[in-house]
Amino acid sequence: MIKSDYGHLYCPFYEQKFDNGLKLIFIPSKSHIRAAGVYIAQGGFKHDELIDKSKIPFGTPYVLERVISRKDIRERFLKEGAILKSHTDFSYTSFSVFTMRDVFEPFQELLKLLVPSSFDENDVETAKKTIKSIPETDLSYSCRKVIDNLYYSSPIKYGIIPEQSDLVSIHYTALKKYLQKYYTPSKITLFVIGDYTPDEVLHGVDQLRMLSNTYPSSVEKKYEENYATVKESYQEEERDLTYPILSLGIKFSPRKDLYEKYGQLLFYIYEILVDIYFAKNEEFLKGLDEFSSHLVNVEFKQGSEDTYLVLQFMTEKGLALKNFLVNYITHLNKKISRQDLSACIDDYYSKSLPNLVVNDKLFNNFVSAFANNLPYTGIITQTTKIPYKSFQTFTTDFMAFPRSVFYLKKR
Amino acid sequence: MAIQKNYLYTKAFARRYVIHCDFLKKENLEAYSLLARLLTSHPKFIKKKNLLNLAGFEFNFRVSLCQTGLAFIGEISQTVHPALSHIFTDPYKEGLELFRSLYQNGFDVDNHLFENVKNELIYETINFSDYAEQMVLASIPSFLAIPFLDIEKLKNTTIADVKKVFEVLKANNVGDVLYLGPELKKPLDPLDKYSLELPIINNTADLFGKNFLIDNRLKKEAVGYLLKVPTIHSYHELDILGTFIKALCLKFESDVNQRLGVEIVPSWHFVDRDHVVISFSCALKKANYLVEQSFLKLDNNISDDVSSFYDEAMLYNEERRLSMLLDAERVLSRFFVGLAFDLEGEEFFDISCTADDLKDYQKQTFVQAILLASGGDR
Known part of the structure; x- marks a missing residue:
């Protein structure tokens, strides 16, 4: 062996x-x-x-x-x-x-x-x-709607x-x-x-x-997906709710295109992408606070050629938040410093070690990493070495991925 | 593996825990719940480093019902991994020092952020908690259940209210400190401040008959059964009880699914050594129907039909036994119960019982009270 x-x-x-x-x-x-x-x-x-x-x-x-x-x-x-x-x-x-x-x-x-x-x-x-x-909860309904609005025909939309x-x-x-x-x-x-x-x-x-x-x-199964745009870029709906939910969906370029450009680095970036751009980004979280909005759910999925990210927020100020999100993502490459990347990687490393010592976590992580033909320990190691320049190149691509927003409002 | 009063030595799940429990009066649940959240998510930096960034380190605060009072539980833990140096070697020194540090520095939020954190808690309480079940559990002095939070009270809770309960918490001296993890080189000595035993537990289950809790905001309903059970003294008796409750829940689920077409979610908690409360949450307008149709009747012994689910319930013991070696949370709750009831026996990780054990147990068990959390007549 x-x-x-x-x-x-x-x-x-x-x-x-x-x-x-x-x-x-x-x-x-x-x-x-x-x-x-x-x-x-x-x-x-x-x-x-x-x-x-x-x-x-x-x-x-x-x-x-x-x-x-x-x-x-x-x-x-x-x-x-x-x-x-x-x-x-x-x-x-x-x-x-x-x-x-x-x-x-x-x-x-x-x-x-x-x-x-x-x-x-x-x-x-x-x-x-x-x-x-x-x-189906209000949250899952809103998530399903935004995924449906992201894709024209990819089967990923069916779950x-x-x-x-x-x-x-x-x-x-x-x-x-x-x-x-x-x-x-x-x-x-x-x-x-x-x-x-x-x-x-x-x-x-x-x-x-x-x-x-x-x-x-x-x-x-044959299908043709248009990766340059989304089926619907904005939709809103009213319901009897306690709290309104705004869902932002981001449709990534086809996997083969991204892999051609970034190779395995793509999957290392995926390991920290949600945290560094959103969930642990201080500027982003501060911005959310200004609009009294909260990130309540994140869904990052890959299947065949498709990859999507859905961020869901509880907010009373949907339109203001939407504008903030658009503006934030449009300028994302100016918001991540070399130090931010380094801090995020340290945090990722510290959170990864516990996954190596309990056998069910070890199995689950090795298996899910294997979907990209990579060993989990290799992913951890390589993620800690992501070059800042390459990361910024990816960020620039990320900024251009098409997006969709679904706002579930209070009736 | 060895169990002593305040610690449990085990290599399972490869984590070291120091758990700090404060036992407090059951008041200001909403403020304490907010405090737990603020200490977890917005602590001021502790020591010189931000501990959040240290590898494999986590801490978490939560509030649980604890009989007639409440338990404010803090957990700090670190993965056991050869690449890591320990944050604490002596749990009672460095471990407690970390808690002291967290308590001294407190949380770091302004009014605006406080309101956001509060809204988050309100959102989660409304959307993710089983409100009906919590209503049931709140009306009996149950042990280690999640508290029932009143949304209106939560909305009206101010940062000053939270600071006030924080002062009460800091001044409190009733509680315990526990260690869970691999064996330490030096055995732990008892502590002065936290050497008090858990304030458990005399019979406080003085609820009888059928009781109604009506709240027209409920999105689900729940039925609670307060069972009088044989007194538990040992881990073996705890396992008999756990297996019997599992059999009872399986029978209940099977009945209501197949015969009545109602889907339920069961859960159960201790009330004291002689009582447990089982809660079945269900869709709106189903709770009363469940009570009418159920085989569980007030003051009656439990139907013999439950025995047909003994084998299946005993199978789950194997699952529980294996899961405890993978999941620290399961060990923690068993550990808490063991401490609270001063359980004897060395069978901490050996969950087992026989059909004869269960048969004897069933004969001595009956329904003392029924609680209905219903959404009213809408």
Whole structure:
């Protein structure tokens, strides 16, 4: 196994690539709890119209995750002393087990679940009943509206979780086809975290019954997004509210364009972007105070080519705040000094270290970083080295990203 | 792992905590809640450095109901990581010094910023708190529940009110200091000022019958059941109680979901050694219906049907056991209960019980009072 060690973080990890495309990451840890998991490089962002001529409705990845980690399965793991967790993001799906015992036994059980024969139509219908629509609050409604106004046709605007109306058309066949296409070694990375040696891990993984690669044909979902503008730049609505909410959405340029220009530096900048521009920027927060406004929610999401940032504010002075925000972002490159960047990086480093010592945080952070094919420890290290000049170049680009504002007013 | 009066040694969750609890009269809840927020978000710089920027360091203040009083709880903590030098070596020296420093320097806001912080708290109270549940819990002297804040009182709270309660807090000498984290080289000595035991806990659950709390501003409703339960003396009995309550909640949820089509969110808190309060929050105009249809009846023993949920409830013990090794908050609340009730036993991290334990427990449990937080007739 190849060892990578960013020494100052005291969190080395080992990597192994197998002939069938499968990857393995092992992170030694002395913690009482051992963890193992499966990262699948495909998430809730809708990519396929058809797989093997079967229609893949929106929400299929999420439903599949819920079917695999359904209640009776989670209880089965608990009986064996392990917690089973799962998560669907726009870019990936993950399953993990946490136990105080040897992790390879529950890990094997987990892998056995990632085949179509591990569930049937009844399991799908039962799991679908547990997927309840999340009650929409004023805040989430306002967020949904601004994302909808940002994008013309990108599937990112639909989110990940299907509505009841979507669930009706999701059946066993769609889940099976989706699983056969994406739950395959070439798209999977295995994670093991615990008090093992690399040899023990390799031996343990060798004993696991592996999945096989399949290559079903598929028809990609086509969409054309206009990244130069937004669908609606300003909209307001009145409702019975306690507090009005103003949501600002920012649509980033396509990922491939940004990656071409910045390379991996892009993802290091993403680590501090919200804090340095907004959440911990003193000038910004002072400006908000002047308008008696508060930042109450931030959503920064990446999926396929799309990246958006939504900032939500509680404010009675919507129009004044809107003007402040526009003016602030337009002059953003003059507001971040070299010292500001350095202070923000120090803060980021200090907040990152705790994520390396508790195994569930370690797993979650490694997995979410893996969506960009980067190790979490590498991201921490490189983020602390962001050059000011490059950061300012990005800031200039950021200032030009198209924006949308949705103001939910008091009736 | 070792439990002593004021500390719990554990390597789980890789953090070191010093917790400073002040026990105060249950008054000015709104001002104390604002004070906790101001000390957390706008503290004056402590010592020469801004501790907020030190790696892996966090501090947080909050207010919890504590029986007939309130607990003002401050937590300072730091990640245990080889790259970090400890902010405090002796929790009772440097740890307490940090608290003293935070209390001496206080918070740093002008009137304008104060109003903003207050609005934030009002916003969160209205939008994110389960107001109905808090109403239920506020009407019983429950233990470690989030206080019910009156929005009108909160709006009228001034910076002077907060400064006044801050002075009361600083002068207070009833409380405790706790340490949670890896074993220390030197055992901790008791403290003079904070050596007082928690002001717990005689039977204060003098509520009986059916009680109504009506507030037409409620967006949700809640039903609370005050249960008389067998007295707990040990961690093992605490686990039996926890598992039994879980089984009861599962039965309740299953009944109301399947039979009545009502969705509920359960939570529970201690009142004293012999009483717990369970709260089920639900949609508007559903609370009364739930009470009428529920298998939980006043002064009756609990229906035997709950036993069919024992196995499922016992399964969650495994989850709780594992989660405690990952999540300090879970350990903290168990630790507080253990201290408050002076629980015996070495089973801090071993949560277990049998179906027979639960059966015996059920026979001695009954509903003493019912509370309804309803939105009225609108």
